Amino acid sequence: MLEIKPIFKALMRSKVGAVLLLLQIAITTAIVSNAAFIIYDRVTYLAQDTGYDEENVFSFAILTFGKDRDLMQQTELDETFIRNLPGVIDAAAMSAVPLSGSGSATGFTLKPQPEISKRARAAYIQGDEHVLNTLGLTLLEGRNFTSDEVVVTESAREVPNVVVVTKTFIDELFPEGNGLGQTIYMGDLPAKVIGIVESVSGPWLKDSRPKNIVFIPLMKAMKAQNFVVRTESGAREEIMKNIESELLQQYPDRVIDWLTAFDKSKDEYNAGDILMMRMLIVLIAVLVGVTALGIFGLTLFNISKRTKQIGTRRALGARKSAIIRYFLIENSMISLVGLVIGCFAAHTLGQLLMQHYEIPVLPIGYIIGTALSVFVMSWLAVIGPAKRAADISPSIATRSI
């Protein structure tokens, strides 16, 4: 006993409330599906494993203003000093610090440029043979640099001819997994891949290739030198507290700055994302709540407006279930139209967001999933009022005029 046609016709004759509700449902669907996807995207991003033992690693920078020391020599002295501190597992000066948000990257190719060949982008980190151990990286294939292979230089042309790389990076250049021992080029400079380490995050978590890193055995004298230190479990806090004064005791004409724990670097890097995520969750909750209240309120309003009509229908032979069905069908019709509009709006909004922000394409599953949830929610919101309508006594038909 379907009553779709008369319900539809009756709706068309008093549609203001229905249209408002329909728009509300459409807007909710459009915004919630996009917001939910952005949240998912951020959650997977935030939950990504950097690959580091973040709790036991920290970094800092030494900014030297004193002119009476050889910078290179001082860096080596500092490295040795830190490595010998109790609780320190290893330490190394590095050209860029992972998770810090600053560093350098370039394209690596299979043939020397300007020849055209396959190319993969990677961040590069320069330092000595302690870099891998300091970052706590596991070698998957090959070997680490030897101290002899580390080039200590001021010249841009004098470069090492070996590198260690992350697995994601080398697999991009050599998808068959035979990257070890191959030669890759940075510009026209060749380097042999002597080791492959597990994939860890580079300086930028938001990079398109966050885990492409090339480790280069190169030391350069720098006025601003980054250091990374890995400590024994639980020793980091104490070491971080004292490191500044201890280093200044070694040589005072310098400043220790940007002392940051690895887990903290990651949080700082991501603080904006976490805030955005919280705001989106609040937005979704508010929107869904408002829409549910809207449906609930409109149905209650419709019922109080139609009390006499409902009583009359009951008098004319409607069972309670027929009254409930009436409101469910009516609500479903409004919702379905709203959801169809909402799905198109969600798609359009997704496109706009994609153009203006770094957000991937909104998957169709998100739109459909949201539409289904909104539909279920609309049923939940309407079922209570509909039951109340069914409980209206048929005697209302004769009692109220």
Add this chain to the structure above:
Amino acid sequence: MLTMNNIGKIYQTEMVQTHALRDFNLQVNEGEFIAVTGPSGSGKTTFLNIAGMLEPFSTGQYLLDGVDVGKLNDNQRADLRNQKIGFIFQGFNLIPDLNLYENVEVPLRYRGIKASERKRRIEQCLEQVGLASRAKHLPQQLSGGQQQRVAIARALAGEPRFLLADEPTGNLDSLMARQVMELLEQINRDGATIVMVTHDAELARRAPRNIQVVDGKLADFTLYQGAPTANAHVLEGV
């Protein structure tokens, strides 16, 4: 067709108990046309509502076509209303968002009658009340008398054997009231049993049998017999 034995109805509100009906006894036979009169608040509507199963009664027994109404559940009562009873209300009670055709269709849909049969009946009933040409109009586009005729068409569409009308002419001027009355008389001649509550003494006199409700009790007398019945003394007290 309708038998009420010692029906009592008590409305319980926070402060007071109202005995809307007490010891109400009535027998209505197939084909009768009964006018119910009585002072305001005497229980006429209450009686009609109970007769039409729109509300439960507190005590007594009510048999409709031999069925003990007190033993039915809500769905059974709804189905019985739909099949056996046609209602005509003082306020017409047409559904404002439905046109005349759709209004008459309402009880037929609840009965699950198929579309072609619905169409036949609706057209026939609208024809009978003289509004076939207005089928697509909305109720608000009609006069009160016309609306009441649509309501009668709606009551007739289900071919009920029992028509209950609560002051069907209460909101109509006398000309329209007479037209409605003539329609009801016609329907009665066609075989339906009618119980009509009215304030209009002139209309009541046209009905073959009059009953009067006073203070929730029945005073029955039959005009066409020309003489008051044994209950007539109740009336004299009014």
